[in-house]
Amino acid sequence: MEIFGYLERYDYEQLVFCQDQESGLKAIIAIHDTTLGPALGGTRMWTYDSEEAAIEDALRLARGMTYKNAAAGLNLGGGKTVIIGNPQTDKSEALFRAFGRYIQGLNGRYITAEDVGTTVADMDIIHEETDYVTGISPAFGSSGNPxxxxxxxxxxxxxxxxxxxxxxxxxxxxxxxxxxxxxxxxxxxxxxxxxxxxxxxxxxxxxxxxxxxxxxxxxxxxxxxxxxxxxxxxxxxxxxxxxxxxxxxxxxxxxxxxxxxxxxxxxxxxxxxxxxxxxxxxxxxxxxxxxxxxxxxxxxxxxxxxxxxxxxxxxxxxxxxxxxxxxxxxxxxxxDRMAEERIEKLRHSRSQFLQNNRHILSRR
CATH class of the missing domain: 3.40.50.720 (NAD(P)-binding Rossmann-like Domain)
Known part of the structure:
Protein backbone atom coordinates (compact mmCIF):
# COMPACT_ATOMS: atom_id res chain seq x y z
CA MET A 1 0.00 0.00 0.00
CA GLU A 2 1.37 3.41 -1.01
CA ILE A 3 0.35 5.21 2.15
CA PHE A 4 1.30 8.76 1.17
CA GLY A 5 -0.40 8.32 -2.20
CA TYR A 6 -3.61 7.33 -0.41
CA LEU A 7 -3.29 10.24 2.02
CA GLU A 8 -2.82 12.68 -0.84
CA ARG A 9 -5.73 11.28 -2.86
CA TYR A 10 -8.27 12.10 -0.15
CA ASP A 11 -6.29 14.85 1.59
CA TYR A 12 -5.76 13.21 4.97
CA GLU A 13 -3.90 15.19 7.60
CA GLN A 14 -2.29 12.58 9.81
CA LEU A 15 -1.81 8.85 10.37
CA VAL A 16 -0.50 7.81 13.76
CA PHE A 17 0.87 4.34 14.58
CA CYS A 18 0.69 3.44 18.28
CA GLN A 19 2.70 0.52 19.69
CA ASP A 20 3.22 -0.64 23.25
CA GLN A 21 5.12 -3.89 23.57
CA GLU A 22 4.26 -4.51 27.22
CA SER A 23 0.47 -4.37 26.72
CA GLY A 24 0.41 -5.60 23.14
CA LEU A 25 -1.17 -2.40 21.85
CA LYS A 26 -1.13 -2.03 18.07
CA ALA A 27 -3.34 0.88 17.09
CA ILE A 28 -3.75 3.21 14.13
CA ILE A 29 -5.25 6.67 14.52
CA ALA A 30 -6.36 8.32 11.27
CA ILE A 31 -7.15 12.03 11.22
CA HIS A 32 -8.79 13.08 7.97
CA ASP A 33 -9.80 16.74 8.28
CA THR A 34 -9.87 19.23 11.16
CA THR A 35 -11.17 22.27 9.26
CA LEU A 36 -14.32 22.39 11.38
CA GLY A 37 -12.66 21.40 14.64
CA PRO A 38 -10.88 18.51 16.35
CA ALA A 39 -11.42 15.09 14.79
CA LEU A 40 -14.06 12.98 16.56
CA GLY A 41 -14.49 9.30 15.82
CA GLY A 42 -14.69 6.01 17.68
CA THR A 43 -12.15 3.31 18.45
CA ARG A 44 -12.77 -0.01 16.73
CA MET A 45 -11.09 -3.23 17.93
CA TRP A 46 -10.96 -6.01 15.38
CA THR A 47 -8.95 -9.03 14.24
CA TYR A 48 -7.83 -7.74 10.86
CA ASP A 49 -6.44 -10.10 8.24
CA SER A 50 -3.43 -7.83 7.74
CA GLU A 51 -1.92 -4.55 8.90
CA GLU A 52 -2.75 -3.06 5.50
CA ALA A 53 -6.42 -3.97 5.97
CA ALA A 54 -6.39 -2.22 9.35
CA ILE A 55 -4.83 0.91 7.88
CA GLU A 56 -7.37 1.01 5.06
CA ASP A 57 -10.26 0.59 7.49
CA ALA A 58 -9.00 3.39 9.74
CA LEU A 59 -8.58 5.72 6.77
CA ARG A 60 -11.97 4.90 5.25
CA LEU A 61 -13.79 5.31 8.56
CA ALA A 62 -12.01 8.59 9.39
CA ARG A 63 -13.05 10.15 6.09
CA GLY A 64 -16.61 8.98 6.70
CA MET A 65 -16.61 10.75 10.06
CA THR A 66 -15.54 14.01 8.43
CA TYR A 67 -18.64 13.91 6.25
CA LYS A 68 -20.91 12.72 9.04
CA ASN A 69 -19.82 15.42 11.49
CA ALA A 70 -19.95 18.15 8.84
CA ALA A 71 -23.41 17.13 7.63
CA ALA A 72 -24.65 17.07 11.23
CA GLY A 73 -23.63 20.69 11.69
CA LEU A 74 -21.00 19.85 14.31
CA ASN A 75 -17.86 21.89 14.78
CA LEU A 76 -15.81 18.73 14.55
CA GLY A 77 -13.62 17.05 11.99
CA GLY A 78 -13.29 13.39 11.19
CA GLY A 79 -11.02 10.75 12.68
CA LYS A 80 -11.04 7.09 13.65
CA THR A 81 -8.93 4.53 15.48
CA VAL A 82 -8.56 0.82 14.89
CA ILE A 83 -6.89 -1.43 17.43
CA ILE A 84 -5.61 -4.69 15.99
CA GLY A 85 -6.69 -7.46 18.34
CA ASN A 86 -9.46 -9.74 19.48
CA PRO A 87 -11.96 -7.77 21.60
CA GLN A 88 -12.88 -10.96 23.44
CA THR A 89 -9.36 -11.97 24.53
CA ASP A 90 -6.86 -9.14 24.04
CA LYS A 91 -8.30 -6.31 26.12
CA SER A 92 -6.52 -5.12 29.25
CA GLU A 93 -6.28 -2.06 31.44
CA ALA A 94 -2.67 -1.61 30.37
CA LEU A 95 -3.60 -1.65 26.68
CA PHE A 96 -6.30 1.01 26.94
CA ARG A 97 -4.26 3.18 29.26
CA ALA A 98 -1.34 3.04 26.82
CA PHE A 99 -3.73 4.01 24.06
CA GLY A 100 -5.10 6.85 26.20
CA ARG A 101 -1.61 8.27 26.55
CA TYR A 102 -1.24 8.34 22.77
CA ILE A 103 -4.52 10.26 22.49
CA GLN A 104 -3.36 12.70 25.15
CA GLY A 105 -0.16 13.23 23.17
CA LEU A 106 -2.21 14.53 20.23
CA ASN A 107 -3.26 17.41 22.51
CA GLY A 108 -6.89 17.54 21.46
CA ARG A 109 -6.53 17.02 17.70
CA TYR A 110 -8.40 13.72 18.08
CA ILE A 111 -11.27 12.74 20.41
CA THR A 112 -12.34 9.12 20.65
CA ALA A 113 -15.50 7.21 21.59
CA GLU A 114 -16.70 3.60 21.62
CA ASP A 115 -17.21 1.67 18.41
CA VAL A 116 -17.34 -1.94 17.23
CA GLY A 117 -15.43 -4.10 19.72
CA THR A 118 -15.13 -1.45 22.42
CA THR A 119 -17.41 -0.50 25.31
CA VAL A 120 -18.19 2.22 27.83
CA ALA A 121 -15.95 0.39 30.32
CA ASP A 122 -13.06 0.61 27.85
CA MET A 123 -13.66 4.34 27.41
CA ASP A 124 -13.56 4.75 31.19
CA ILE A 125 -10.07 3.24 31.26
CA ILE A 126 -8.93 5.53 28.44
CA HIS A 127 -10.38 8.41 30.45
CA GLU A 128 -7.86 7.63 33.20
CA GLU A 129 -5.16 8.99 30.85
CA THR A 130 -6.95 11.66 28.82
CA ASP A 131 -10.00 13.92 28.75
CA TYR A 132 -10.22 13.57 24.96
CA VAL A 133 -12.77 10.76 25.10
CA THR A 134 -16.58 10.67 24.96
CA GLY A 135 -19.12 7.95 25.65
CA ILE A 136 -17.79 7.28 29.15
CA SER A 137 -19.95 6.22 32.10
CA PRO A 138 -22.73 8.59 33.16
CA ALA A 139 -21.00 8.84 36.55
CA PHE A 140 -18.30 10.86 34.79
CA GLY A 141 -20.88 13.18 33.22
CA SER A 142 -21.50 11.41 29.93
CA SER A 143 -24.75 10.94 28.02
CA GLY A 144 -25.23 7.22 28.67
CA ASN A 145 -26.86 4.84 26.19
CA PRO A 146 -27.00 6.62 22.79
CA ASP A 336 -21.60 14.59 0.25
CA ARG A 337 -22.01 17.96 -1.42
CA MET A 338 -23.73 19.42 1.65
CA ALA A 339 -20.84 18.31 3.86
CA GLU A 340 -18.18 19.50 1.39
CA GLU A 341 -19.82 22.91 0.96
CA ARG A 342 -19.82 23.47 4.71
CA ILE A 343 -16.18 22.44 5.04
CA GLU A 344 -15.11 24.67 2.13
CA LYS A 345 -17.04 27.63 3.49
CA LEU A 346 -15.29 27.33 6.86
CA ARG A 347 -11.92 26.70 5.21
CA HIS A 348 -12.33 29.88 3.17
CA SER A 349 -13.40 31.99 6.15
CA ARG A 350 -10.45 30.74 8.19
CA SER A 351 -7.99 31.42 5.41
CA GLN A 352 -9.40 34.94 5.08
CA PHE A 353 -8.96 35.43 8.84
CA LEU A 354 -5.32 34.30 8.63
CA GLN A 355 -4.64 36.51 5.62
CA ASN A 356 -6.11 39.54 7.41
CA ASN A 357 -4.01 38.84 10.51
CA ARG A 358 -0.86 38.52 8.42
CA HIS A 359 -1.68 41.81 6.74
CA ILE A 360 -2.12 43.54 10.11
CA LEU A 361 1.11 42.06 11.46
CA SER A 362 3.05 43.07 8.34
CA ARG A 363 2.08 46.71 8.94
CA ARG A 364 3.51 46.72 12.46
Whole structure:
Protein backbone atom coordinates (compact mmCIF):
# COMPACT_ATOMS: atom_id res chain seq x y z
CA MET A 1 0.00 0.00 0.00
CA GLU A 2 1.37 3.41 -1.01
CA ILE A 3 0.35 5.21 2.15
CA PHE A 4 1.30 8.76 1.17
CA GLY A 5 -0.40 8.32 -2.20
CA TYR A 6 -3.61 7.33 -0.41
CA LEU A 7 -3.29 10.24 2.02
CA GLU A 8 -2.82 12.68 -0.84
CA ARG A 9 -5.73 11.28 -2.86
CA TYR A 10 -8.27 12.10 -0.15
CA ASP A 11 -6.29 14.85 1.59
CA TYR A 12 -5.76 13.21 4.97
CA GLU A 13 -3.90 15.19 7.60
CA GLN A 14 -2.29 12.58 9.81
CA LEU A 15 -1.81 8.85 10.37
CA VAL A 16 -0.50 7.81 13.76
CA PHE A 17 0.87 4.34 14.58
CA CYS A 18 0.69 3.44 18.28
CA GLN A 19 2.70 0.52 19.69
CA ASP A 20 3.22 -0.64 23.25
CA GLN A 21 5.12 -3.89 23.57
CA GLU A 22 4.26 -4.51 27.22
CA SER A 23 0.47 -4.37 26.72
CA GLY A 24 0.41 -5.60 23.14
CA LEU A 25 -1.17 -2.40 21.85
CA LYS A 26 -1.13 -2.03 18.07
CA ALA A 27 -3.34 0.88 17.09
CA ILE A 28 -3.75 3.21 14.13
CA ILE A 29 -5.25 6.67 14.52
CA ALA A 30 -6.36 8.32 11.27
CA ILE A 31 -7.15 12.03 11.22
CA HIS A 32 -8.79 13.08 7.97
CA ASP A 33 -9.80 16.74 8.28
CA THR A 34 -9.87 19.23 11.16
CA THR A 35 -11.17 22.27 9.26
CA LEU A 36 -14.32 22.39 11.38
CA GLY A 37 -12.66 21.40 14.64
CA PRO A 38 -10.88 18.51 16.35
CA ALA A 39 -11.42 15.09 14.79
CA LEU A 40 -14.06 12.98 16.56
CA GLY A 41 -14.49 9.30 15.82
CA GLY A 42 -14.69 6.01 17.68
CA THR A 43 -12.15 3.31 18.45
CA ARG A 44 -12.77 -0.01 16.73
CA MET A 45 -11.09 -3.23 17.93
CA TRP A 46 -10.96 -6.01 15.38
CA THR A 47 -8.95 -9.03 14.24
CA TYR A 48 -7.83 -7.74 10.86
CA ASP A 49 -6.44 -10.10 8.24
CA SER A 50 -3.43 -7.83 7.74
CA GLU A 51 -1.92 -4.55 8.90
CA GLU A 52 -2.75 -3.06 5.50
CA ALA A 53 -6.42 -3.97 5.97
CA ALA A 54 -6.39 -2.22 9.35
CA ILE A 55 -4.83 0.91 7.88
CA GLU A 56 -7.37 1.01 5.06
CA ASP A 57 -10.26 0.59 7.49
CA ALA A 58 -9.00 3.39 9.74
CA LEU A 59 -8.58 5.72 6.77
CA ARG A 60 -11.97 4.90 5.25
CA LEU A 61 -13.79 5.31 8.56
CA ALA A 62 -12.01 8.59 9.39
CA ARG A 63 -13.05 10.15 6.09
CA GLY A 64 -16.61 8.98 6.70
CA MET A 65 -16.61 10.75 10.06
CA THR A 66 -15.54 14.01 8.43
CA TYR A 67 -18.64 13.91 6.25
CA LYS A 68 -20.91 12.72 9.04
CA ASN A 69 -19.82 15.42 11.49
CA ALA A 70 -19.95 18.15 8.84
CA ALA A 71 -23.41 17.13 7.63
CA ALA A 72 -24.65 17.07 11.23
CA GLY A 73 -23.63 20.69 11.69
CA LEU A 74 -21.00 19.85 14.31
CA ASN A 75 -17.86 21.89 14.78
CA LEU A 76 -15.81 18.73 14.55
CA GLY A 77 -13.62 17.05 11.99
CA GLY A 78 -13.29 13.39 11.19
CA GLY A 79 -11.02 10.75 12.68
CA LYS A 80 -11.04 7.09 13.65
CA THR A 81 -8.93 4.53 15.48
CA VAL A 82 -8.56 0.82 14.89
CA ILE A 83 -6.89 -1.43 17.43
CA ILE A 84 -5.61 -4.69 15.99
CA GLY A 85 -6.69 -7.46 18.34
CA ASN A 86 -9.46 -9.74 19.48
CA PRO A 87 -11.96 -7.77 21.60
CA GLN A 88 -12.88 -10.96 23.44
CA THR A 89 -9.36 -11.97 24.53
CA ASP A 90 -6.86 -9.14 24.04
CA LYS A 91 -8.30 -6.31 26.12
CA SER A 92 -6.52 -5.12 29.25
CA GLU A 93 -6.28 -2.06 31.44
CA ALA A 94 -2.67 -1.61 30.37
CA LEU A 95 -3.60 -1.65 26.68
CA PHE A 96 -6.30 1.01 26.94
CA ARG A 97 -4.26 3.18 29.26
CA ALA A 98 -1.34 3.04 26.82
CA PHE A 99 -3.73 4.01 24.06
CA GLY A 100 -5.10 6.85 26.20
CA ARG A 101 -1.61 8.27 26.55
CA TYR A 102 -1.24 8.34 22.77
CA ILE A 103 -4.52 10.26 22.49
CA GLN A 104 -3.36 12.70 25.15
CA GLY A 105 -0.16 13.23 23.17
CA LEU A 106 -2.21 14.53 20.23
CA ASN A 107 -3.26 17.41 22.51
CA GLY A 108 -6.89 17.54 21.46
CA ARG A 109 -6.53 17.02 17.70
CA TYR A 110 -8.40 13.72 18.08
CA ILE A 111 -11.27 12.74 20.41
CA THR A 112 -12.34 9.12 20.65
CA ALA A 113 -15.50 7.21 21.59
CA GLU A 114 -16.70 3.60 21.62
CA ASP A 115 -17.21 1.67 18.41
CA VAL A 116 -17.34 -1.94 17.23
CA GLY A 117 -15.43 -4.10 19.72
CA THR A 118 -15.13 -1.45 22.42
CA THR A 119 -17.41 -0.50 25.31
CA VAL A 120 -18.19 2.22 27.83
CA ALA A 121 -15.95 0.39 30.32
CA ASP A 122 -13.06 0.61 27.85
CA MET A 123 -13.66 4.34 27.41
CA ASP A 124 -13.56 4.75 31.19
CA ILE A 125 -10.07 3.24 31.26
CA ILE A 126 -8.93 5.53 28.44
CA HIS A 127 -10.38 8.41 30.45
CA GLU A 128 -7.86 7.63 33.20
CA GLU A 129 -5.16 8.99 30.85
CA THR A 130 -6.95 11.66 28.82
CA ASP A 131 -10.00 13.92 28.75
CA TYR A 132 -10.22 13.57 24.96
CA VAL A 133 -12.77 10.76 25.10
CA THR A 134 -16.58 10.67 24.96
CA GLY A 135 -19.12 7.95 25.65
CA ILE A 136 -17.79 7.28 29.15
CA SER A 137 -19.95 6.22 32.10
CA PRO A 138 -22.73 8.59 33.16
CA ALA A 139 -21.00 8.84 36.55
CA PHE A 140 -18.30 10.86 34.79
CA GLY A 141 -20.88 13.18 33.22
CA SER A 142 -21.50 11.41 29.93
CA SER A 143 -24.75 10.94 28.02
CA GLY A 144 -25.23 7.22 28.67
CA ASN A 145 -26.86 4.84 26.19
CA PRO A 146 -27.00 6.62 22.79
CA UNK A 147 -29.55 4.27 21.19
CA UNK A 148 -32.74 6.22 22.08
CA UNK A 149 -31.16 9.45 20.83
CA UNK A 150 -30.01 7.86 17.58
CA UNK A 151 -33.52 6.47 17.12
CA UNK A 152 -35.07 9.89 17.65
CA UNK A 153 -32.81 11.36 14.98
CA UNK A 154 -33.79 8.62 12.52
CA UNK A 155 -37.44 9.26 13.33
CA UNK A 156 -37.03 12.98 12.63
CA UNK A 157 -35.16 12.30 9.41
CA UNK A 158 -37.79 9.79 8.30
CA UNK A 159 -40.48 12.43 8.72
CA UNK A 160 -38.50 14.82 6.52
CA UNK A 161 -38.11 12.13 3.86
CA UNK A 162 -41.83 11.36 4.06
CA UNK A 163 -42.64 15.01 3.44
CA UNK A 164 -40.45 14.98 0.32
CA UNK A 165 -42.17 11.84 -0.97
CA UNK A 166 -45.78 12.26 0.15
CA UNK A 167 -46.16 16.02 0.69
CA UNK A 168 -46.69 15.59 4.44
CA UNK A 169 -44.48 14.46 7.29
CA UNK A 170 -47.35 12.78 9.11
CA UNK A 171 -46.63 9.07 9.51
CA UNK A 172 -50.04 8.04 10.86
CA UNK A 173 -51.37 5.21 8.72
CA UNK A 174 -48.11 4.79 6.81
CA UNK A 175 -46.82 1.24 6.46
CA UNK A 176 -43.19 1.13 7.56
CA UNK A 177 -41.02 -1.97 7.13
CA UNK A 178 -38.23 -2.05 9.70
CA UNK A 179 -35.32 -4.40 9.07
CA UNK A 180 -33.70 -5.26 12.39
CA UNK A 181 -35.17 -4.44 15.79
CA UNK A 182 -32.09 -3.99 17.96
CA UNK A 183 -31.64 -1.19 20.49
CA UNK A 184 -31.90 1.68 18.01
CA UNK A 185 -34.69 0.19 15.90
CA UNK A 186 -36.74 -0.82 18.94
CA UNK A 187 -36.79 2.81 20.07
CA UNK A 188 -37.54 3.94 16.51
CA UNK A 189 -40.53 1.56 16.44
CA UNK A 190 -41.75 3.10 19.68
CA UNK A 191 -41.76 6.58 18.11
CA UNK A 192 -43.50 5.26 15.00
CA UNK A 193 -46.10 3.38 17.03
CA UNK A 194 -46.86 6.50 19.05
CA UNK A 195 -47.59 8.28 15.75
CA UNK A 196 -49.91 5.41 14.77
CA UNK A 197 -47.82 4.06 11.90
CA UNK A 198 -48.33 0.44 10.84
CA UNK A 199 -45.17 -1.60 11.41
CA UNK A 200 -43.77 -4.64 9.63
CA UNK A 201 -40.62 -5.95 11.29
CA UNK A 202 -37.99 -8.63 10.98
CA UNK A 203 -34.84 -9.72 12.77
CA UNK A 204 -32.78 -12.87 13.20
CA UNK A 205 -33.36 -12.40 16.95
CA UNK A 206 -36.77 -14.01 17.43
CA UNK A 207 -37.22 -12.66 20.95
CA UNK A 208 -36.64 -9.09 19.78
CA UNK A 209 -39.26 -9.56 17.08
CA UNK A 210 -41.77 -11.00 19.58
CA UNK A 211 -41.23 -8.02 21.88
CA UNK A 212 -41.86 -5.54 19.07
CA UNK A 213 -44.97 -7.40 17.92
CA UNK A 214 -46.33 -7.54 21.47
CA UNK A 215 -45.65 -3.93 22.42
CA UNK A 216 -46.28 -2.12 19.15
CA UNK A 217 -48.71 -4.35 17.28
CA UNK A 218 -46.20 -4.96 14.50
CA UNK A 219 -46.52 -7.66 11.89
CA UNK A 220 -43.52 -10.02 11.69
CA UNK A 221 -42.05 -11.46 8.49
CA UNK A 222 -39.03 -13.62 7.72
CA UNK A 223 -35.74 -11.75 7.17
CA UNK A 224 -35.61 -12.42 3.43
CA UNK A 225 -39.23 -11.26 2.97
CA UNK A 226 -38.82 -7.72 4.29
CA UNK A 227 -37.59 -6.23 1.01
CA UNK A 228 -40.70 -7.15 -0.95
CA UNK A 229 -43.48 -6.27 1.49
CA UNK A 230 -46.07 -3.69 0.50
CA UNK A 231 -45.02 -0.58 2.41
CA UNK A 232 -44.58 3.16 2.12
CA UNK A 233 -41.19 3.35 3.86
CA UNK A 234 -38.39 0.80 4.08
CA UNK A 235 -36.18 1.34 7.14
CA UNK A 236 -32.92 -0.67 7.13
CA UNK A 237 -31.66 -0.78 10.71
CA UNK A 238 -29.40 -3.83 10.72
CA UNK A 239 -26.61 -4.73 8.31
CA UNK A 240 -25.03 -2.53 5.66
CA UNK A 241 -25.04 -3.06 1.88
CA UNK A 242 -28.71 -4.12 1.88
CA UNK A 243 -29.55 -1.87 -1.08
CA UNK A 244 -28.05 -3.95 -3.86
CA UNK A 245 -28.69 -5.69 -7.18
CA UNK A 246 -30.70 -8.47 -5.54
CA UNK A 247 -32.92 -6.36 -3.24
CA UNK A 248 -33.69 -3.29 -5.35
CA UNK A 249 -36.04 -5.10 -7.79
CA UNK A 250 -38.10 -6.28 -4.78
CA UNK A 251 -38.59 -2.86 -3.20
CA UNK A 252 -42.09 -1.38 -3.21
CA UNK A 253 -41.41 1.52 -0.85
CA UNK A 254 -41.28 5.14 -1.97
CA UNK A 255 -38.87 6.06 0.86
CA UNK A 256 -35.73 4.47 2.29
CA UNK A 257 -34.85 5.86 5.72
CA UNK A 258 -33.09 3.83 8.39
CA UNK A 259 -30.36 3.65 11.00
CA UNK A 260 -27.98 1.15 9.35
CA UNK A 261 -24.56 2.31 8.18
CA UNK A 262 -23.41 1.99 4.56
CA UNK A 263 -26.83 0.95 3.26
CA UNK A 264 -25.82 1.20 -0.40
CA UNK A 265 -23.67 -1.74 -1.47
CA UNK A 266 -22.17 0.49 -4.16
CA UNK A 267 -22.66 4.08 -5.24
CA UNK A 268 -24.31 2.84 -8.45
CA UNK A 269 -27.20 1.61 -6.33
CA UNK A 270 -27.81 5.16 -5.15
CA UNK A 271 -28.19 6.13 -8.80
CA UNK A 272 -30.53 3.22 -9.50
CA UNK A 273 -32.98 4.02 -6.69
CA UNK A 274 -32.81 7.69 -7.66
CA UNK A 275 -33.92 6.81 -11.20
CA UNK A 276 -36.72 4.68 -9.71
CA UNK A 277 -38.05 7.76 -7.89
CA UNK A 278 -37.33 6.36 -4.41
CA UNK A 279 -36.56 9.03 -1.82
CA UNK A 280 -33.38 7.91 -0.03
CA UNK A 281 -32.33 9.62 3.21
CA UNK A 282 -28.53 9.08 3.24
CA UNK A 283 -27.51 6.99 6.22
CA UNK A 284 -24.77 9.17 7.68
CA UNK A 285 -27.13 12.15 7.72
CA UNK A 286 -30.16 10.45 9.24
CA UNK A 287 -28.30 8.31 11.82
CA UNK A 288 -26.13 11.12 13.21
CA UNK A 289 -28.04 11.37 16.49
CA UNK A 290 -25.48 9.26 18.33
CA UNK A 291 -22.49 11.37 17.38
CA UNK A 292 -24.44 14.58 18.02
CA UNK A 293 -25.28 13.27 21.47
CA UNK A 294 -21.72 12.33 22.47
CA UNK A 295 -20.36 15.54 20.96
CA UNK A 296 -22.44 17.48 23.47
CA UNK A 297 -20.35 15.92 26.23
CA UNK A 298 -17.48 18.17 25.12
CA UNK A 299 -19.46 21.14 26.49
CA UNK A 300 -20.64 19.42 29.67
CA UNK A 301 -23.53 17.18 28.70
CA UNK A 302 -26.97 18.78 28.62
CA UNK A 303 -29.67 16.45 27.34
CA UNK A 304 -32.11 19.18 26.38
CA UNK A 305 -29.44 20.95 24.31
CA UNK A 306 -28.39 17.68 22.68
CA UNK A 307 -31.94 16.70 21.77
CA UNK A 308 -32.59 20.10 20.18
CA UNK A 309 -29.53 19.52 18.01
CA UNK A 310 -30.76 16.03 17.11
CA UNK A 311 -34.12 17.50 16.06
CA UNK A 312 -32.23 19.41 13.35
CA UNK A 313 -31.67 16.13 11.50
CA UNK A 314 -35.10 16.88 10.03
CA UNK A 315 -33.70 20.09 8.51
CA UNK A 316 -30.49 18.35 7.43
CA UNK A 317 -32.40 15.69 5.49
CA UNK A 318 -34.58 18.38 3.92
CA UNK A 319 -31.47 20.24 2.82
CA UNK A 320 -30.10 17.08 1.19
CA UNK A 321 -33.28 16.79 -0.89
CA UNK A 322 -33.06 20.48 -1.79
CA UNK A 323 -29.46 20.11 -3.01
CA UNK A 324 -30.40 16.97 -4.94
CA UNK A 325 -33.16 18.91 -6.70
CA UNK A 326 -30.97 21.99 -7.23
CA UNK A 327 -28.13 20.05 -8.81
CA UNK A 328 -30.16 17.23 -10.38
CA UNK A 329 -28.19 14.54 -8.54
CA UNK A 330 -29.04 11.54 -6.35
CA UNK A 331 -29.39 12.21 -2.65
CA UNK A 332 -26.31 10.16 -1.71
CA UNK A 333 -24.24 12.64 -3.74
CA UNK A 334 -26.21 15.59 -2.39
CA UNK A 335 -25.29 14.58 1.17
CA ASP A 336 -21.60 14.59 0.25
CA ARG A 337 -22.01 17.96 -1.42
CA MET A 338 -23.73 19.42 1.65
CA ALA A 339 -20.84 18.31 3.86
CA GLU A 340 -18.18 19.50 1.39
CA GLU A 341 -19.82 22.91 0.96
CA ARG A 342 -19.82 23.47 4.71
CA ILE A 343 -16.18 22.44 5.04
CA GLU A 344 -15.11 24.67 2.13
CA LYS A 345 -17.04 27.63 3.49
CA LEU A 346 -15.29 27.33 6.86
CA ARG A 347 -11.92 26.70 5.21
CA HIS A 348 -12.33 29.88 3.17
CA SER A 349 -13.40 31.99 6.15
CA ARG A 350 -10.45 30.74 8.19
CA SER A 351 -7.99 31.42 5.41
CA GLN A 352 -9.40 34.94 5.08
CA PHE A 353 -8.96 35.43 8.84
CA LEU A 354 -5.32 34.30 8.63
CA GLN A 355 -4.64 36.51 5.62
CA ASN A 356 -6.11 39.54 7.41
CA ASN A 357 -4.01 38.84 10.51
CA ARG A 358 -0.86 38.52 8.42
CA HIS A 359 -1.68 41.81 6.74
CA ILE A 360 -2.12 43.54 10.11
CA LEU A 361 1.11 42.06 11.46
CA SER A 362 3.05 43.07 8.34
CA ARG A 363 2.08 46.71 8.94
CA ARG A 364 3.51 46.72 12.46
Missing amino acids: SPVTAYGVYRGMKAAAKAAFGTDLLEGKVIAVQGVGNVAYNLCRYLHEEKANLIVTDINIEAVKKTVSEFGAKAVEPNEIYGVDCDIFSPCALGAVINDETIPKLKAMVIAGAANNQLKDTKHGQVIHEMGIMYAPDYVINAGGVINVADELYGYNRERAMKKVEQIYDNVQKVFEIAKRDSIPTYLAA
